Amino acid sequence: MISRVVTVGGPPGSGKSTACRLVAAAWALDYTSAGQLFRAEARRRGLDLEAFGRYAESHPEVDRALDDRLATAARPGALLEGRVQGALCRRRGTPVYDILVTAARPVRVRRVAERDHQTLADAESAIAHREASERTRYLRFYGLDPEREPADLTVDTSEIPPDEVARRIGAFLAAREGASAR
DSSP states (O other), X not given: OOSSEEEEEOOTTSSHHHHHHHHHHHHTOEEEEHHHHHHHHHHHTTOOHHHHHHHHHTOHHHHHHHHHHHHHHOSTXXXXXXXXXXXXXXXXXXOEEEEEEEOOHHHHHHHHHHHHTOOHHHHHHHHHHHHHHHHHHHHHHXXXXXXXXXXXXXXXXXXXXXXXXXXXXXXXXXXXXXXXXO
């Protein structure tokens, strides 16, 4: 078992969810996604992601409830996906391997457009709104700028396939843990 919490953050369309699913399966980690939880809550309230993000900007209890839920999952052998989960774990004194998955903006826009069946212009707009909303909320509620938080490992997924992203994360974990995937 991994001795720390593994956190994976990154901007929309970077490939973090795909990487997390592959790494969680390879390492038998309990995987929790802040994005999935946020989307589920938006659906429960009958809102799309952008509208729920705007709502969350003036309702800090939305992010606090989500982050509290992730904090309860933060234990050795857990993989938490979320933009600021690594920073929040560090602030709580939770030992963490914090990984940033990123990609060039045009690559991220194309991925979001394909995933959400949108035009490139709509995907670009959605990414811009989401990033602005998240940055506003994280700065206001936690004093965190996700773009300035240090990571233990950064993987640029712009030109590598998901299995290579997962391999690099796995190699990082193996080097830190002196172990390998199951």
